[in-house]
Amino acid sequence: MVTGRPAVFYGWWVALTAAAGLFLGVIPIVVFSFGLFLGPITRDFHAGRGAVSFAYTLFSLIQAMSVPFAGWLMDRFGARSVILPSMVLGSFVLLLIPFWSGSLLQFYVFFGTLGFLAAGAGTVAFAKVISRWFDRHRGLALGTITRSSSSALRCWLPRRS
Numbered sequence: 600m601v602t603g604r605p606a607v608f609y610g611w612w613v614a615l616t617a618a619a620g621l622f623l624g625v626i627p628i629v630v631f632s633f634g635l636f637l638g639p640i641t642r643d644f645h646a647g648r649g650a651v652s653f654a655y656t657l658f659s660l661i662q663a664m665s666v667p668f669a670g671w672l673m674d675r676f677g678a679r680s681v682i683l684p685s686m687v688l689g690s691f692v693l694l695l696i697p698f699w700s701g702s703l704l705q706f707y708v709f710f711g712t713l714g715f716l717a718a719g720a721g722t723v724a725f726a727k728v729i730s731r732w733f734d735r736h737r738g739l740a741l742g743t744i745t746r747s748s749s750s751a752l753r754c755w756l757p758r759r760s
Contacts (some may be wrong), residue, residue, distance in 0.1 A: 685719030
């Protein structure tokens with residue numbers, strides 16, 4: 600007996616794609632790797648830990664201030680129209696790392712730009728997508744995408760002793 604109902608609800612495929620988007624986005628790269636590279640970056644810039652860590656603070660502040668703007672853009676143009684350009688531009692900015700001049704100011708601009716772009720491809724953006732697809736299992740889907748993406752990346756990073 601064949602029914603018109605698919606074996607797996609399509610929303611779970613959307614959730615899987617959202618988890619991959621969160622996993623491959625700018626936020627996990629910055630958040631989970633910044634502490635790992637803090638020592639080498641301070642040596643390269645001949646600066647203190649506080650001066651280098653200010654870049655992470657700048658990333659977090661600009662992202663927090665940009666999330667309402669990204670949410671407004673998602674309401675106006677749709678989540679896909681915000682997530683895709685944010686991810687592509689964020690990837691492009693990450694590819695520009697070899698062209699740094701080595702100044703601390705450029706490092707701050709780099710992390711500020713990443714913070715602005717991360718607002719459009721962060722947890723809020725993907726949560727908006729998941730919320731549209733799920734009604735009954737919304738909490739499970741949201742918990743799955745946020746937890747699976749961060750846990751998977753943490754498993755691949757080397758442990759600091």
